[in-house]
Amino acid sequence: MADISLSRVWKRFGSVEVIRDVSLDVGSGELVVFLGPSGSGKTTLLRMIAGLESIDEGALTIDGVRCETLHPGKRNVAMVFQNYALYPHMTVAENMAFGLRNVGVPSSVIRERIDEAARMLEMEALLQRKPAQLSGGQRQRVAIGRAIVKEPKAFLFDEPLSNLDAALRARTRVELAELHQRLKSTMIYVTHDQVEAMTLADRIVILNDCRIEQIGSPMEVYSRPASRFVAGFVGSPA
Ligand code: ADP
Numbered sequence: 001m002a003d004i005s006l007s008r009v010w011k012r013f014g015s016v017e018v019i020r021d022v023s024l025d026v027g028s029g030e031l032v033v034f035l036g037p038s039g040s041g042k043t044t045l046l047r048m049i050a051g052l053e054s055i056d057e058g059a060l061t062i063d064g065v066r067c068e069t070l071h072p073g074k075r076n077v078a079m080v081f082q083n084y085a086l087y088p089h090m091t092v093a094e095n096m097a098f099g100l101r102n103v104g105v106p107s108s109v110i111r112e113r114i115d116e117a118a119r120m121l122e123m124e125a126l127l128q129r130k131p132a133q134l135s136g137g138q139r140q141r142v143a144i145g146r147a148i149v150k151e152p153k154a155f156l157f158d159e160p161l162s163n164l165d166a167a168l169r170a171r172t173r174v175e176l177a178e179l180h181q182r183l184k185s186t187m188i189y190v191t192h193d194q195v196e197a198m199t200l201a202d203r204i205v206i207l208n209d210c211r212i213e214q215i216g217s218p219m220e221v222y223s224r225p226a227s228r229f230v231a232g233f234v235g236s237p238a
Helices: 042-050 092-102 107-122 136-148 168-183 194-200 219-221 230-232
Strands: 002-013 015-026 029-036 057-062 079-080 154-158 186-191 203-210 210-215
Touching: 002 042, 002 186, 015 029, 015 057, 015 186, 015 194, 015 203, 015 210, 015 230, 029 042, 042 154, 042 186, 042 219, 042 230, 092 107, 107 136, 136 168, 136 219, 168 194, 186 194, 194 230, 203 219, 203 230, 210 219, 210 230, 219 230
Parallel strands: 029 186, 029 203, 079 154, 154 186
Antiparallel strands: 002 015, 002 057, 203 210
């Protein structure tokens, strides 16, 4: 069953089309990567699923519920931002608790979920620190932890590794793959990095010029690229 479904979705900023007629089904538990060059519409598409951008035309269904106009807080998805978006004046634990407290989750449940996520991400020692006292990699962990405690239907990652150095990027990529195995939750992951896409994805959605060029497994898009653009972008043999 599709967890997230987009049907003939369009989006314009003013007179500029940024998403053109996109249709896509993301299956339950699937890890789908949106891959494409800068400006191809990946982030806008993700933000539309999160409810942070409106949809001009078309339908969006999450877990069977039509939600083009549903408030972001009611969509049961958790977004992890490129710049982490942590509250600087709160501790790590408070950052993780904030979204849950707002929707009335009891304190004891919040504490349990924070402890469990902190164990999973090996960040127990960071819980009482403020974001300014953390490295970039540690901040990224907190951002992921904050998404995990929401127990969302789907995780939406917007270039989560792009601010990390190469070694940390490679390590975090492996950890994200492990996390996906462990949580078995639906994930959509935006990147312009072919290696990240090839190593993480169950399926890759290749975007170019605001529309989908191809959808397929990493092996399919590499060995049977649908266009010259895809072949060039994923480095298929000529
Ligand atoms: P990507 O994530 O693939 O780099 P984006 O989704 O960020 O692409 O952007 C797609 C297009 O939409 C780009 O041309 C970008 O300049 C434009 N765009 C994105 N956000 C806005 C906005 N808030 N207002 C106007 N144009 C925007």
